[in-house]
Amino acid sequence: MKKKTVAILLTAMMAMSAMAIPASAEEGTKKIGIAMPTQSLERWNRDGAYLDEQFKAAGYDTELVYSDNQIDRQVNDIQNMIADDVDLLVIAAIDGEALNTVLEEAAEKEIPVISYDRLIKSDAVAYYVSFDNYTVGTLQGQYVVDTLDLDNAGDATYNIEFTAGDPADNNAGYFFNGAYDVLSPYIESGVLNVVSGQTDFDSVATPSWDTQTALERMQNILASYYADGTQLDVALCSNDSTALGVSQAIESDYAGDNTVLITGQDGDEANLANIVDGKQSMTVYKAVANEAVVTLDLAEAMLNGETVDGSLIEASAWDFDCAYDTESYETSEGNKCPSFLLVPTVVTTENLQEALVDPGYYTMDDDGYLHPAE
Ligand code: GAL
Numbered sequence: 001m002k003k004k005t006v007a008i009l010l011t012a013m014m015a016m017s018a019m020a021i022p023a024s025a026e027e028g029t030k031k032i033g034i035a036m037p038t039q040s041l042e043r044w045n046r047d048g049a050y051l052d053e054q055f056k057a058a059g060y061d062t063e064l065v066y067s068d069n070q071i072d073r074q075v076n077d078i079q080n081m082i083a084d085d086v087d088l089l090v091i092a093a094i095d096g097e098a099l100n101t102v103l104e105e106a107a108e109k110e111i112p113v114i115s116y117d118r119l120i121k122s123d124a125v126a127y128y129v130s131f132d133n134y135t136v137g138t139l140q141g142q143y144v145v146d147t148l149d150l151d152n153a154g155d156a157t158y159n160i161e162f163t164a165g166d167p168a169d170n171n172a173g174y175f176f177n178g179a180y181d182v183l184s185p186y187i188e189s190g191v192l193n194v195v196s197g198q199t200d201f202d203s204v205a206t207p208s209w210d211t212q213t214a215l216e217r218m219q220n221i222l223a224s225y226y227a228d229g230t231q232l233d234v235a236l237c238s239n240d241s242t243a244l245g246v247s248q249a250i251e252s253d254y255a256g257d258n259t260v261l262i263t264g265q266d267g268d269e270a271n272l273a274n275i276v277d278g279k280q281s282m283t284v285y286k287a288v289a290n291e292a293v294v295t296l297d298l299a300e301a302m303l304n305g306e307t308v309d310g311s312l313i314e315a316s317a318w319d320f321d322c323a324y325d326t327e328s329y330e331t332s333e334g335n336k337c338p339s340f341l342l343v344p345t346v347v348t349t350e351n352l353q354e355a356l357v358d359p360g361y362y363t364m365d366d367d368g369y370l371h372p373a374e
Helices: 003-020 042-057 071-083 100-108 133-148 170-189 211-225 240-253 269-276 288-303 352-357
Strands: 031-036 061-066 088-091 113-116 125-131 158-163 234-237 283-285 322-325 330-332 339-342 345-347 362-364 370-372
Touching (some): 031 042, 031 071, 061 071, 071 088, 100 113, 125 288, 133 234, 158 240, 211 240, 269 352, 269 370
Parallel strands (some): 031 061, 113 125, 125 339, 158 234
Antiparallel strands (some): 283 345
């Protein structure tokens, strides 16, 4: 090929690549509004960081806001993003029922919305990206069945108490129902006994997933039902922030000499330390780094005007499993929300290295404790 032709080709390629990645906001770089619920629950700091990094690395401007678990503040934060003319919104709701009006404002400006991790009950939501939340609960329930070998319990009875999540969080019901659906046959047969009698979601829920609230409720249960030496065998907790409070209550207010089986979710640093120390039995880990990858690829397809369906998964280079689900979630009665659901993982002392350290999510120090990778 003649040198002049090569030079022309290279110039053309450089011009095209410049067009593919906008140079600056002035030249039309698209902007993504990222609304996270709070920094007081550990995982959301990772979600926000991963999302921000992924979108920026892909050439987008971002606006990342945390709303301190205050519902009205999150509404206002989203209104500000709309006023800033973001091109797409990624929202992890504090209260999935509280964003209808503000998302109607987004729809009026044709700003598409991805409901991130927690389903928002608004038909303005285009897609939902999360983990299979019901499976998070079934994994916790099945861990109890397998660890105590309930199918071969004979005449044995095990005492269990439940701690669920925030009633405003659409996920919390799925977590609780998943676990309860696995365990209810054993409660009905008498193999499991809920000594407090608290088995309905509203009785066992924890507003804001608050550690102190979970701690004080478990202290009350222990004082009311276990002070006479009754043994507590299982504390089924829907996530790590509540499990932390429950394990603190058991440590301070439970006189029994057995180790209580405690479940959790998220792989919070303090809870991983409790797992290493034998104070918590397991957590369900959700690789939020992968949740951010799915969210980026989905957002790009949406902004490019592509038809989005399960083919996004086939066309992706993802090295993790994800399901395209058009049946499980509704933003309003009968209005199915197409969802991309990643797969959660049970983590115990047996697989800390393989599940959390080897993939680079955490580092392990010389004492065997895990710390989020920087
Ligand atoms: C849920 C989330 C869980 C749990 C909880 C507390 O919606 O899916 O991972 O961490 O919030 O933030």
